[in-house]
Amino acid sequence: MAGYTLVKAFVLVAMLPFLHSCIGDGGSGNHSGDTRHESSAEVFESPELQGLKLYLGYCFVCHGQKGDGQGPYTAKLADPPADFTDSTYFVGKSDEELYDFISKGGVAHGKSMHMKPFGFQMTPEQIRSAIAYIRVVNRNERIDVSAESGYSAEEIYRNSCVMCHGEKGEGDGRVARMLNLAIRPLNPETLGDYSSAKLFNIVEQGFPQDTSGTRSYMPAWGGTLTEREIIDVIDHIGAFGR
Numbered sequence: 001m002a003g004y005t006l007v008k009a010f011v012l013v014a015m016l017p018f019l020h021s022c023i024g025d026g027g028s029g030n031h032s033g034d035t036r037h038e039s040s041a042e043v044f045e046s047p048e049l050q051g052l053k054l055y056l057g058y059c060f061v062c063h064g065q066k067g068d069g070q071g072p073y074t075a076k077l078a079d080p081p082a083d084f085t086d087s088t089y090f091v092g093k094s095d096e097e098l099y100d101f102i103s104k105g106g107v108a109h110g111k112s113m114h115m116k117p118f119g120f121q122m123t124p125e126q127i128r129s130a131i132a133y134i135r136v137v138n139r140n141e142r143i144d145v146s147a148e149s150g151y152s153a154e155e156i157y158r159n160s161c162v163m164c165h166g167e168k169g170e171g172d173g174r175v176a177r178m179l180n181l182a183i184r185p186l187n188p189e190t191l192g193d194y195s196s197a198k199l200f201n202i203v204e205q206g207f208p209q210d211t212s213g214t215r216s217y218m219p220a221w222g223g224t225l226t227e228r229e230i231i232d233v234i235d236h237i238g239a240f241g242r
């Protein structure tokens with residue numbers, strides 16, 4: 001636990017300006033489709049913030065951390081993903097149209113096969129939250145993530161990490177399988193490579209943009225989860241593989 005105290009000190013000194021500057025930069029993945037958990041505790045979360053978390057988990061790989069269509073997977077696609085910062089395009093689309101597109105996918109609409117039907121992995125509420133977040137990006141607004149959402153560490157993991165890292169951290173989540181990503185397991189051997197400050201840094205900022213290979217698929221959660229939530233979720237994954 002001493003490590004986490006250190007991390008916390010590091011966070012207070014170094015991270016506050018960053019947290020402010022990057023709020024609204026990212027999306028995020030909240031709630032995995034098959035393992036949805038209703039919290040027994042009270043959870044305070046706007047649809048927009050929930051959408052941001054979902055976005056980072058499910059959409060960022062193609063649509064980009066900032067929603068501009070520049071994700072780590074984009075270069076592999078024959079058709080460019082939509083740019084959610086383009087208000088001229090999205091202002092003309094109703095929520096119903098977007099819902100239909102996201103749930104049924106590109107092919108059903110005579111568009112790109114790379115835009116998968118998400119109706120199988122996300123609940124209707126989750127799709128509506130993702131749309132609420134797309135609207136935020138579209139209006140060039142920011143989301144305030146300074147308040148704790150009320151989710152437990154396990155719920156944060158299920159909402160934001162499981163789609164890539166898998167139920168037990170084995171790297172076999174739905175998005176990992178969909179994109180055929182090789183993600184090494186989160187276990188004492190792999191996590192042992194890092195100090196706790198470095199682990200915080202990875203979860204908060206992802207890996208550097210120019211990182212080649214799979215690592216560029218790790219989203220930055222700094223504008224999405226609070227410091228406390230990041231520290232808690234790191235604590236949670238520390239128990240995998242033991």
Ligand code: HEC
Binds near residue numbers: 061062106
């Ligand atoms: C594997 C890549 C990929 C992923 C993951 C992905 N998209 Fe897309 N998306 C695309 C591509 C490519 C297009 C462009 C389709 C076209 O215009 O032919 C697109 C287009 C869209 C559009 C534009 C629809 C329109 O009316 O033109 C929306 C909205 C959208 N995606 C939402 C999402 C959401 C929400 C998620 C996550 C839940 C997501 N996408 C995940 C690749 C992806």
Ligand code: HEC
Binds near residue numbers: 058199218221
């Ligand atoms: C869109 C997919 C995706 C999501 C969502 C995601 N990660 Fe990752 N993460 C990755 C990839 C890819 C790597 C690099 C794995 C590798 O090097 O094999 C990674 C690496 C990591 C590492 C470093 C471990 C290592 O093997 O070097 C940690 C810690 C981590 N993720 C934690 C999280 C946490 C916590 C969340 C949820 C808040 C999360 N990740 C959500 C894709 C994701």
